[in-house]
Amino acid sequence: MTVTAPTTTRTIDLRNGLTLTVQEFGENTDGTGVLMLHGGAGPRSMAGFAAGMSQHAYVVVPTHPGFDGTPRPDWADTVADLATAYLDLLDALGLHGVMVAGSSVGGWIAAEMGLRDNRGAISALVLLGSTGITPEPPLEIANPADLGPVRTGELAFHKPEFRLDPAALSDQQKAVMGANQRTLGVYAGDPFCHDPKLRGRLHRVTVPVLVLAGEQDGIVPLAYGRALADSFPRATFQPVPEAGHFPHLEQPGAVFGAIGDFVATEVKPEGS
Secondary structure, three states: OOOOOOEEEEEEEOOOOOEEEEEEEOOOOOOOOEEEEOOOOOOHHHHHHHHHHOOOOOEEEEEOOOHHHOOOOOOOOOHHHHHHHHHHHHHHHOOOOEEEEEEOHHHHHHHHHHHHOOOOOEEEEEEEOOOEOOOOOOOOOOOHHHHOHHHHHHHHOOOHHHOOOHHHOOHHHHHHHHHHHHHHHHHHOOOOOEOOOOHHHHHHOOOOEEEEEEOOOOOOOHHHHHHHHHOOOOEEEEEEOOOOOOHHHHOHHHHHHHHHHHHHHHHOHHHO
16 A cells, blocks of 8 residues: 655745745655756646655755746746755755756756755766757757747657647647746757756766656757766666656656666765
């Protein structure tokens, strides 16, 4: 029998005046946990992943300011701003030994957190279909704003049943998706979804990193994920068969298995 962990949603005021909306899965009993960072698909894309992970740990899923109608102050307009805000969030929650798992641009935020974690709050990074570094030609990161929803779904998901049907969406749902894409554009910047200087800084990330990449990802190519993993000094690269840009949605069993192996061998070897 599967026990469902309690889920709550609340707002947290940080010291810089930023108010974050966070979902919490499970309870913070020992000061450790998992921070999950969504990409352009919004926090709903992490809900199932968070629920599954909460069977083993306390999980926090913040909504990036500006997504799903949440407020975004004018000064919060870069991935670096989000990375700093989420380190402040870990402080506010009293967390340490945190695994930070990020999807797409959420993976980029996670990497930036690893670079800025001068208090040693982070124990590991898990990057899923992550962006961040500059793609080497002919590789490219596809921009959903240029593709439209139908083509984006075709490239993002290997399994057709996961693709949204725009005709089935309400006007309100379409408005939220459009607003989320505009907010993504603010954070992802130009060039889209990468920082030309990031690769040269990633050698400073000292915690173990797991890079998971869907073999059928049409948004971020598989070879890009391998190059991203090669940019870290302690990274494990794991392709996920029959998955696109969201391997945690299409192949949750494979993703949880890979994370379990990663924790056992790289994060807490021999039960340490």
